Amino acid sequence: MDTKFIGKKSAAAGGWGALKSCGKRLLQSGTPISGARTMLKANQPDGFDCPGCAWGDPEHGSSFEFCENGVKAVAWEATEKRATPAFFAENTVSQLRQLTDYELELNGRLTHPMRYDAASDRYLPVAWEDAFAEIGSILTGLDHPNRAEFYTSGRASNEAAFLYQLFVRIYGTNNFPDCSNMCHEASGIAMRQAVGVGKGTVLLEDFEEADAIFVIGQNPGTNHPRMLGDLRRAAIRGARVVVFNPIRERGLERFSDPQDKVEMLRGGSTDIASLYLQPQLGGDMAAVRGMAKAVLAAEEAAVAAGLPSVLDHAFLAEHCEGFAEYRAAVAATNWAEIEDQSGLSRQEIERAADVYISAERVICTWAMGVTQHLHSVATIREIADFMFLRGNIGKPGAGLCPVRGHSNVQGDRTVGINEKPADDFLDALEKHFRFTVPREHGHNVLAAIGAMLDGSAEAFIGLGGNFARATPDSALVEKALRRLKLTVHIATKPNHSHVMPGETAFILPCLGRTEDAAGNSQLISVEDSMSMVHGSAGINQPASPHLLSEVAIIAGIAQATVGSAVVAWAELADDHDRIRDHIEATIPGFENYNTRLRKPRGFHLRNTAAHREWDTPTGKASFSSDPLPGETVHQRARKGEGRFALQTFRSHDQYNTTVYGLDDRYRGVYGERQVIFIHPADLTAINARAGDRVDVVGEHDDDIERIAENFRFVPYDIPRGSIAGYYPELNVLVPLGSAGRESDTPTSKSIMVSFRRRKAA
Numbered sequence: 001m002d003t004k005f006i007g008k009k010s011a012a013a014g015g016w017g018a019l020k021s022c023g024k025r026l027l028q029s030g031t032p033i034s035g036a037r038t039m040l041k042a043n044q045p046d047g048f049d050c051p052g053c054a055w056g057d058p059e060h061g062s063s064f065e066f067c068e069n070g071v072k073a074v075a076w077e078a079t080e081k082r083a084t085p086a087f088f089a090e091n092t093v094s095q096l097r098q099l100t101d102y103e104l105e106l107n108g109r110l111t112h113p114m115r116y117d118a119a120s121d122r123y124l125p126v127a128w129e130d131a132f133a134e135i136g137s138i139l140t141g142l143d144h145p146n147r148a149e150f151y152t153s154g155r156a157s158n159e160a161a162f163l164y165q166l167f168v169r170i171y172g173t174n175n176f177p178d179c180s181n182m183c184h185e186a187s188g189i190a191m192r193q194a195v196g197v198g199k200g201t202v203l204l205e206d207f208e209e210a211d212a213i214f215v216i217g218q219n220p221g222t223n224h225p226r227m228l229g230d231l232r233r234a235a236i237r238g239a240r241v242v243v244f245n246p247i248r249e250r251g252l253e254r255f256s257d258p259q260d261k262v263e264m265l266r267g268g269s270t271d272i273a274s275l276y277l278q279p280q281l282g283g284d285m286a287a288v289r290g291m292a293k294a295v296l297a298a299e300e301a302a303v304a305a306g307l308p309s310v311l312d313h314a315f316l317a318e319h320c321e322g323f324a325e326y327r328a329a330v331a332a333t334n335w336a337e338i339e340d341q342s343g344l345s346r347q348e349i350e351r352a353a354d355v356y357i358s359a360e361r362v363i364c365t366w367a368m369g370v371t372q373h374l375h376s377v378a379t380i381r382e383i384a385d386f387m388f389l390r391g392n393i394g395k396p397g398a399g400l401c402p403v404r405g406h407s408n409v410q411g412d413r414t415v416g417i418n419e420k421p422a423d424d425f426l427d428a429l430e431k432h433f434r435f436t437v438p439r440e441h442g443h444n445v446l447a448a449i450g451a452m453l454d455g456s457a458e459a460f461i462g463l464g465g466n467f468a469r470a471t472p473d474s475a476l477v478e479k480a481l482r483r484l485k486l487t488v489h490i491a492t493k494p495n496h497s498h499v500m501p502g503e504t505a506f507i508l509p510c511l512g513r514t515e516d517a518a519g520n521s522q523l524i525s526v527e528d529s530m531s532m533v534h535g536s537a538g539i540n541q542p543a544s545p546h547l548l549s550e551v552a553i554i555a556g557i558a559q560a561t562v563g564s565a566v567v568a569w570a571e572l573a574d575d576h577d578r579i580r581d582h583i584e585a586t587i588p589g590f591e592n593y594n595t596r597l598r599k600p601r602g603f604h605l606r607n608t609a610a611h612r613e614w615d616t617p618t619g620k621a622s623f624s625s626d627p628l629p630g631e632t633v634h635q636r637a638r639k640g641e642g643r644f645a646l647q648t649f650r651s652h653d654q655y656n657t658t659v660y661g662l663d664d665r666y667r668g669v670y671g672e673r674q675v676i677f678i679h680p681a682d683l684t685a686i687n688a689r690a691g692d693r694v695d696v697v698g699e700h701d702d703d704i705e706r707i708a709e710n711f712r713f714v715p716y717d718i719p720r721g722s723i724a725g726y727y728p729e730l731n732v733l734v735p736l737g738s739a740g741r742e743s744d745t746p747t748s749k750s751i752m753v754s755f756r757r758r759k760a761a
Helices: 015-029 032-039 068-077 085-090 101-105 128-141 158-171 185-195 204-208 226-236 261-266 284-305 313-319 323-332 335-342 346-358 376-388 409-414 423-433 445-454 474-482 550-562 569-574 576-586 593-597 633-637 680-685
Strands: 114-117 122-125 148-152 212-216 240-244 254-256 275-277 362-366 399-402 459-463 486-491 504-509 524-527 532-536 644-649 675-678 693-698 706-715 722-726 751-757
Touching (some): 128 486, 128 550, 158 423, 158 459, 158 550, 158 576, 240 346, 284 376, 335 346, 362 376, 409 524, 486 550, 569 576
Parallel strands (some): 459 486
Antiparallel strands (some): 644 751, 693 706, 693 751
């Protein structure tokens, strides 16, 4: 039994461990001095937007607005290593396919556009003009534009994303699978139904006024560490932080702020969660309904005793519809059902409800722990219902806050990356650019994969990201990519999507967020989770003189595919202000875009719900009276011996599919990624021990065998019957056929699995 990979967990998130990790990553980049200088420009008005996450920047910014994961992201991009044509000459694609994600990206920055040569099974250098011409020829040769899929990663700027969607719609399709389909799709759908806008209703400054903050299904310590600073400041001034998370995450327990000199010198830390509850996987909706049940019971008791009301009746009467039906649905949900489905006791849930009742201003935040379930939309509607009860939307220090992952995933949606575009947006494009806009809804991620598998899609262009590893059912997706006529990947480093080439395949290297566009300082813009739009200007020399910006690459493909009759692509590529003029002319909220963008911290896109203006069919905030799910994944798992409910998540040395290293010090795992976190009592029940090796077998009703081989057990504080492990290694177990109702998001937090014991090596 080998347990050497299991070590001590950090005493707190941040602290000296974060500083040590920052130094290590900068040294590994080979450019520690310039890397450190670069970080001083991260999230600054005259610098670049950190590519690490979408957490907001404060209006009153400090000289240091970056975190450990931001340093990792910048060092990863600013590495001195280069994946040159010589690298591809030395390695066949078949050989590269055997490397892990970490090993593949360690080869550094791409330097030249490359074209796949099937005869030698190698990528060979190609001139930009030749690449654009061949891509355009293949796209125009397809018998219908719907046979091409156009994927977008959340790393793309507003300017690149707008130009991309414009090109694709002139080409003739709305096939826009994007990373939102795999993360916060449920948030957008549920919030549009509930409050009329699919974005969070809070500003960063609201965290300074909240009396209580509910953090549900979210791990900010790893996924957006700068949020911990705001939670820490809230806790210090006396705000209560209530956490719902199946896993005990160090960052939600304690945080040592590297910018607090006294705390660092004393080796201290600040407690974050005042109440930490661990529901079962999929049990969040039941937990929130339980809190609502407790709040409504407290209201009845207050009325009976002649005490002040617990509910905000004025808000409910003036701004809400459907409250009576919701109240009846809550009353019809009994405590036994709530306890069984949530995995929490009535007493635990009532303690959380007491925090809510005693707070005048409440923020509720959530992330993929909520959105990647079958019933995610219903769960987020339940969260909104809960917040309506005491009027916690549309006032300072209160509101709904879905926390996005990639740095501009929200902005990409705002500027048109959407397979189901609104008619108003299409009308504006048609009027402004004077072309016939396609109206038929296009493919999301799962539909695009299905089309590639059945042959109805023949081409794939990826604007950033690592589609083959970010998506579910990895083996099927790799098969789907390799059967296409054309694959094109716009990227900064080699990744696994590149080694799944179609019949004709290109890797087109682009500038990174930190790099100056050939000395021209072409300003781009992004939108964070708080709807703040701000500028980003790279400061470093490009990794290669052969790199183009994302905008220039899109313009080159567009020119070769649809010509310049509608849009003068080269002019837009040369002047991003002109792109922003077009955004201003077609998308509400971007008035005086170029002027406001150049102000420190940018500008805010007005959120109607934050002003208690409800863009819903009834003109009011809408309660939902959905029943609890008939059965959650952990309830189903209990019915079979040896079955478990699995969720995938990131390690602390990772951002999305990019793996920076093999350690997860917050969870005490070192030099190993193929691990399964499991309750110690569950290990005993299956007659296993820490470090034992198993194959993880997915269970789904489609007769497809899904196996993740050679994983090792790590005992952990997690509810019995629930287990966890890292993606992308475990994405092979996520079935394409299991997706959220209404959202169509892969259920990466609701995977039914069992184990097969492996023989000792």
